Amino acid sequence: MSIVRQLVESVPLPKMVQIRQRFLSPTVEDINDAVKNAFAVEDSKIMWPTSGEIAVVVGSRGISQINEVAKAVVSDLKARGYRPFVVPGMGSHGGATAEGQKEVLESLGVTEEFVGAPIRSSMEVIQLGDLPNGLPIYMDKYAYEADGIVVINRIKPHTAFRGPYESGIVKMIAIGLGKQKGAESCHKLGFGHMAEHIVQVAEVSMSTGKILAGVAVIENAYDHVAEIQVLPASEILAREPGLLERAKRYMPRILADEFDVLVVDEIGKDISGDGMDPNITGRYATPFATGGPKITRICVRRLTERTHGNANGIGVADTTTKQVFEAIDFEKTYPNALTSTVIEPVKVPMVLANDKLAIQAAIKTSNVLRDEDVRLVHIRTTLGMDVIRVSESLLPVLKQRDDIEILSDAVEWEFDETGALEARLCWQETSTTNQVP
Template structure:
């Protein structure tokens, strides 16, 4: 054993206990989505906007939205009932390496396939300029969408991971960056995240004024990654309604009720988990100074990346230690394309690479300052999307027991490492 691993071997591992986090849970059951889709379209008076023979583009992005395939399928069905000819366009900026086939593959992995949804998918990176912002920016959108008789913007509304504003992740961003493909993403990101709160509505409103947007379907999820709101929003109401939806989304999102710890362990990061691999609104691992919040921790250990990320290790750079397992899965060039487009390199930096989960965790504990190394405050999460159950170390048990939104549901136990030092 090397001197380095001798040092880590000396670090005692804390015992951990399983804790349930309590959150509000309004939700829409998957089987209720057809009725909910029909109901919200009727309430918004959308039917009058759709006429037989109308070619309508429906946006689908690269985020892991629960029930996105079912939601898309039911929207397609509702349009076809009106005699329209809907089709799906991948709308995700430069994701998928900026390659049309990859973007189609991403949404197909979410279950959004031609066979399931009952309509074509038309993927291209070609764009058409539809207008110019008041500041002189050329505004482009997907060529197939631009050539359609109408566009329906489908997007989840939630807090962004890199900036704060009236419009964060949601409908305006889907138009400005998602439909804008690589060019739109580059144009919005070029000025830096400091200006994103201004540019997103600037580009989005230009698209609303100049493109054939019919309406939007806004999705909000609860803290359990479940669909809890579907709302059709008419074109002329998008700018006013989206900030109101964002307030609701922020109130419903998950969080860590314990606000400060020495070490955070994240079992997996992934693009299907968060645009940043792990949602800094929860983990506190913000890559820009234009957003803040989440957990305060000294060190973060990230242990693996999801298969659905296809080697894109966005988020690994915000950790202090990781594993050889994660690094061996990395597609660095695909990861770097996303970093170039977003202009944020920190998310793809390579942290300390260690041979096992045990070593990565031990390194983070040993390098934390002013702590009781025999009773470190440690929180372990599966990922930043599934937050109902977490693990906390013995030093945090008293705080967890006192908190009204936390319930200890397990016994204090040693962390379950296998013979290779990896958690199972």
């Protein structure tokens, strides 16, 4: 028996209770109608070209129904007589290659067949100019050569900085549409300057007259589309901050402000740019963003299939499994860090042989006087926060809340003979959140 196993295998695991957390949940029922109506409302404010090709910019985030949103935008543009095509707007994601970025779109359901438009993926860019400090400004070549550009993105708090514009249309124009070179330029001086740089870059990009509008998506706490708004180019800077404030109100969270261990079943780029959303875990890779619960240790069990080996975000975890380590594709993981200049998310945490040992190691190092009293939360992903599991030790606090529903009795953890968590046995079929193996 290894010394590592000897040190952790006797650590007790607390009994777990499944609970439902309730959040605000406005929902768009018909994506196509919502997009069509949003364009109709703003039609007169958009500087439509007389004819030609329109680039529809779609990113790599796991936005709810992003394929349907893209399809609806393409359909609306076709109805106006334009020839739309899709451009990946994802900076250095997808391994910073044209093939990789197209593959990311297709993994999100954004295929040429489904959306009804060709995908033109390239890392070629046009330099539009420079910021006052000398940083160059870029735009995707295909998009620049089109007769107009429509940018689709979700509005939400960023994972590494704070400002009036975080993750949204402005950032997509500055970084996503700038491809790897644009992303590298915006990140060159670090996240301490990001809030000002993305605005300056977006202003230059919009001054070309190429940007027609942004299609802003806000999600509710249940990973469903809550709102879709079209922002004419002339109103993007004025209206996006208000949408960000609304998005913050809809955000899910763990309804416990402080606990000892968080176990996350899956992380991946399709879940969050940081693998698991720091706004939920409270673990940020930079000092320029704050918020979320205070957690002593985080354990990650798996990478999602859709992340294709990109383990960005694993570095903020404390323990993980051999299965995760063996699934990491460093060629897909490192480009994001090299472009953003933030390397903390791609560092490797303590690697244990299996799920059981990884969870026990997190408990053992969480500085709890009695391991059996550990306050532990277990989630599937940071996209699915309605039904989660908590240790019995957290119930006295959570039972006092009227936005919590107890769904099960306290149960033991179940592992197979290899120490792998029998995840499907953990979760009662009461949730619409992502399923995990």
